Amino acid sequence: MDNKDITRRDFIQRVTLFGAAGIGAGSLLAACGGGEQPAATPSAETPTAAPEAPMAEESFTCMDTTGLTEQELAARTTLNYVDKSTMEGKQCDNCALWVAAAEGAQCGTCQTIKGPIHPLGYCDIWAAQTA
Numbered sequence: 001m002d003n004k005d006i007t008r009r010d011f012i013q014r015v016t017l018f019g020a021a022g023i024g025a026g027s028l029l030a031a032c033g034g035g036e037q038p039a040a041t042p043s044a045e046t047p048t049a050a051p052e053a054p055m056a057e058e059s060f061t062c063m064d065t066t067g068l069t070e071q072e073l074a075a076r077t078t079l080n081y082v083d084k085s086t087m088e089g090k091q092c093d094n095c096a097l098w099v100a101a102a103e104g105a106q107c108g109t110c111q112t113i114k115g116p117i118h119p120l121g122y123c124d125i126w127a128a129q130t131a
Helices: 008-048 070-078
Strands: none
Touching: none
């Protein structure tokens, strides 16, 4: 019977290898999700006609992702977060995961996605609020 003890060096090498593979897979998934983003952009341009003009106070953005990790950025991309929803009746401020902005702030947050979230935004994990 062959006794295979794993040395500390072998363990660290294996953990490093699996970590690198995980980061690579996350980058690949982010790249795949990012490929769908331009397809959503033209549909986001369609509702910018007359209906959005009266909402001049909502013209701010919540896309400043400074300080987020690569994994958090990848999650935003993978979940297709956008600042302006194109889904009628579905926007962040009526989502069950929405956390309202602090007093004096314009951008809220989400219980799942890290970073600033626009009240009129949308992502793939939108869930209706329960009464």
